[in-house]
Amino acid sequence: MRARTSGARIAGVASCVPPRVVDNTEFERRFGDGAAEVTKMTGVKLRHYAEPGVATSDLCEKAGVHLLEKLGWDRDSVDGIIFVSQSPDLLLPATACIVQARMGLRTGIIAYDVSLGCSGYPYGLWQAMMMVQTGAVRRLLLMVGDISTRCIDANDRSTAMLFGDAGTVTAIEASDDPSDTAFFVLGSDGRGAANLMIPRSRQRNPDAVGKLEGRDLDALYMDGGEIFNFTLKSVPPLIRETMEWAGESVESYDSFLLHQANTFMINHIAKKAKLPKDRVPINMDRFGNTSSATIPLLMTTDVSDQLKAGRCKLGMFGFGVGYSWAAASIDVGPLTVADHLIL
């Protein structure tokens, strides 16, 4: 599905990770030679783990408070929160409501959660910009983050070494600038739902048979081959379609921000889509796969200086769990805030 929004811009972005850094030493002890093989493929050397008691909203709140302060936005000027995560603080109420009160934002603003992972950032950006375009809000906080490390099976090398935790907040506001037009391509294919999931919930309790045999059903299950296959088939066409929809070519983009799923996969997609390597930043060596947060986390780390220095044309591509995918072609900057924080 294609969509276009106008009249909204990204005003700033901030990210926050928990202080505990986990390197590969423990994994090398646990998985032996297998650990090095996984590292060679995923490229993850370090990741941040949330300590017990820390929830996704804590990371987003710290980023949000910093963002409002640095932008000079009065708390009363924020009209909405969209919280995108697959690890909300609680099953209910919506984490967006919890954060609204905790950050002292105005009573009565729009606040709700969206349950998406890898594709969550471009999806959330589309929702946020659409909401501004309708006139419902002028300023909005898009909170996107996950604490994935609590739902992984420590003995499953395919997921145990891959994920890290992060929370991000992007400030969106109304704009009169005609260049603040953004192009989106969004989609889903639920036939792939069973290839990346937490199999059990209070509503569903499947038998541990077939691919789930012998597994902890409360832990993340990932069929790496299937996910790779899906990515290979769907992402290069997604990149092409997004550029075509925006009327742009590869040369016009300053950076292509690809969901940090797996370094081998990112490199392969970039090569297949003929993207110049120096414009495809990779930070998952330091952060792992932070699920919904990977794209804004790139904006506050590897691309931060670029976004602070001037206007950049960004291609954003999120893809994975669902299956779900979303892409954006958007002009961003110069930003006063594109900051990375430690909780």
Next chain:
Amino acid sequence: MSEFYQGLAEILEVEESEVRSDMELGESWDSLAVVSTIALIDDVHDVTVHPNALVDCKTVGDIEKLIEEERAGASKG
């Protein structure tokens, strides 16, 4: 097939000269090798083979057969 054999040798961590159609994939044929091989086949032949079919391959020849089937299917449709 030389580019494919070269890539496969790297994935299976053997000398390129050892890679032949009747070579057994053996214990190194794990999920990571499968994913790497999907990428290799995509690079060399521009077709995407299904991971489950690839997992079931026992020899290099099985993989080659799979690629041929996929290429025939791709050209038909």
